[in-house]
Amino acid sequence: MTPFNRNFGQGGTRKAISPDMNWRELTKAGNIYEPGNSASYETGDWRTIRPVWNKDRCIHCLICWRYCPDASIISTDGKFDSFDYKHCKGCGICAKVCPVHAIDMFSEDEIDRQEEASKNEK
Amino acid sequence: MATLKELAKVEERFVGGHRLCAGCGHGISVRMVLNAAEDANVVVGCATGCLEVASTIYPYTAWNCSFIHSAFENAGATISGVEAAYKSLKKQGKIDKDFKFVAFGGDGGTYDIGFQSLSGAMERGHNIVYVCLDNEAYMNTGIQRSSATPMGADTTTSPAGKVVPGKQQPRKDLTAIMAAHNIPYAAQTAISNWQDVHRKAKKAFDVEGPAFINILSPCPRGWRYNTPDIVELVKKAVETRFWPMYEVENGKWKLNYKPKKYVPIEEFLKPQGRFRHLFAPGNEHVIKAIQKEVDERWLALLERCGETPELPPK
Numbered sequence: 547m548t549p550f551n552r553n554f555g556q557g558g559t560r561k562a563i564s565p566d567m568n569w570r571e572l573t574k575a576g577n578i579y580e581p582g583n584s585a586s587y588e589t590g591d592w593r594t595i596r597p598v599w600n601k602d603r604c605i606h607c608l609i610c611w612r613y614c615p616d617a618s619i620i621s622t623d624g625k626f627d628s629f630d631y632k633h634c635k636g637c638g639i640c641a642k643v644c645p646v647h648a649i650d651m652f653s654e655d656e657i658d659r660q661e662e663a664s665k666n667e668k
Numbered sequence: 669m670a671t672l673k674e675l676a677k678v679e680e681r682f683v684g685g686h687r688l689c690a691g692c693g694h695g696i697s698v699r700m701v702l703n704a705a706e707d708a709n710v711v712v713g714c715a716t717g718c719l720e721v722a723s724t725i726y727p728y729t730a731w732n733c734s735f736i737h738s739a740f741e742n743a744g745a746t747i748s749g750v751e752a753a754y755k756s757l758k759k760q761g762k763i764d765k766d767f768k769f770v771a772f773g774g775d776g777g778t779y780d781i782g783f784q785s786l787s788g789a790m791e792r793g794h795n796i797v798y799v800c801l802d803n804e805a806y807m808n809t810g811i812q813r814s815s816a817t818p819m820g821a822d823t824t825t826s827p828a829g830k831v832v833p834g835k836q837q838p839r840k841d842l843t844a845i846m847a848a849h850n851i852p853y854a855a856q857t858a859i860s861n862w863q864d865v866h867r868k869a870k871k872a873f874d875v876e877g878p879a880f881i882n883i884l885s886p887c888p889r890g891w892r893y894n895t896p897d898i899v900e901l902v903k904k905a906v907e908t909r910f911w912p913m914y915e916v917e918n919g920k921w922k923l924n925y926k927p928k929k930y931v932p933i934e935e936f937l938k939p940q941g942r943f944r945h946l947f948a949p950g951n952e953h954v955i956k957a958i959q960k961e962v963d964e965r966w967l968a969l970l971e972r973c974g975e976t977p978e979l980p981p982k
């Protein structure tokens with residue numbers, strides 16, 4: 547997570563914004579000068595279930611891309627590319643709308659436990 | 669109609685990192701509408717509500733385009749002011765690029781408190797698109813009933829109790845009211861049919877003058893359904909004729925979809941917690957009243973659209 551360290555300044559100043567700042571140092575009228583900078587705010591840690599892509603089943607119809615509320619399905623050249631796990635909130639809509647069941651939802655806890663177990667095996 | 673392969677190449681105007689709840693219908697609706705503007709320059713206005721609150725938490729913005737926040741009640745006035753200023757600057761030769769203007773408002777911000785400012789903007793004929801994201805209550809402040817809340821719904825200000833089974837009044841028909849402004853384009857659409865949303869949004873951006881679109885935009889918190897089921901649920905809203913898809917272009921009414929068979933309203937109500945009490949013994953009359961309302965409105969709509977006013981076969 548990289549909060550408060552992007553270019554929020556007016557007229558290109560690169561002053562970082564921090565909670566202990568004086569209000570006079572904030573941008574006028576609370577303006578934000580960098581379109582789409584919420585991309586640097588990660589909502590992926592909200593997720594309790596994780597969508598996982600089954601490459602062999604996918605027919606690249608992009609219905610999942612159409613219905614993701616968080617723009618977290620990345621497509622390249624009109625094909626499914628990957629999930630943006632930094633922002634995906636795990637709502638499960640993509641898995642539900644996929645016509646060929648190429649997306650499965652897994653519990654994040656379960657994934658953590660398995661990763662832990664495989665680490666211990668090594 | 670462009671394919672999803674083509675549409676996925678359009679630059680994303682509503683990016684991740686916003687703080688809408690997981691699975692919120694607004695994220696889907698907004699992405700679909702803005703995607704239909706394709707490569708145009710877009711200025712977005714937004715009434716206070718979940719969408720605005722979740723997308724512009726300082727110092728972040730999820731809007732990958734020009735954006736102006738207004739108060740709860742004046743998105744229509746704000747976006748028309750922006751459009752008027754743009755026209756003037758263009759006339760003076762101070763801007764040469766072309767822009768499109770779109771405002772989003774919730775049902776509270778549109779059917780209720782923002783209604784007069786929207787009505788004025790439509791009457792003045794600004795070249796704008798206004799999109800109502802209708803989740804049928806004031807969700808951002810904790811699910812209070814609005815004039816878009818359906819009869820029978822349990823909200824915090826129309827609580828279902830022993831004596832009163834949820835909201836007493838039927839919904840206001842805002843799309844018809846907007847059509848009565850004699851604007852070039854007014855339409856009602858549903859995300860279960862993305863092609864319909866896309867076509868209507870594209871048309872709204874393309875027409876000269878004001879356009880209005882009403883989108884049913886479910887809120888998993890306020891409606892209390894299983895979050896992944898959003899598309900299925902909206903499909904039920906359309907199949908039960910609770911939310912008909914139609915458009916009014918230059919005064920001509922057109923129905924865009926006619927269900928093949930009579931689907932009872934229970935199919936839409938049942939998956940939602942806000943209607944759960946209606947299925948308790950003694951509340952059958954409420955479901956009957958909702959069904960009657962839906963059927964009557966359907967027949968009136970068919971008549972307006974120049975179709976034979978009849979219910980689908982059972």
Ligand SMILES: Cc1ncc(C[n+]2csc(CCOP(=O)(O)OP(=O)(O)O)c2C)c(N)n1
Pocket residue numbers: 716717718719739740741773774775776777778801803805806807808809814
């Ligand atoms: C004049 C005014 N009154 C009340 C509020 C508090 N308020 C903020 S958002 C909101 C509800 C928004 O409901 P709606 O327009 O339906 O949008 P939703 O959150 O449901 O998408 C309210 C009452 C306000 N911001 N301004």
Ligand code: SF4
Pocket residue numbers: 599603604605606607608609610611626643644645646647648649
């Ligand atoms: S909906 Fe399913 S098949 Fe279509 S692109 Fe997404 S994962 Fe692939």
Ligand code: SF4
Pocket residue numbers: 597613614615616617618619629633634635636637638639640641691
């Ligand atoms: S789970 Fe939800 S947020 Fe994550 S990619 Fe699928 S649709 Fe998007």
Ligand code: SF4
Pocket residue numbers: 687688689691692693694718722803807808886887888889890
């Ligand atoms: S409360 Fe409802 S409308 Fe608001 S962000 Fe959450 S799901 Fe969306």
Ligand SMILES: [Mg+2]
Pocket residue numbers: 774775776801802803804805806807
């Ligand atoms: Mg609302």
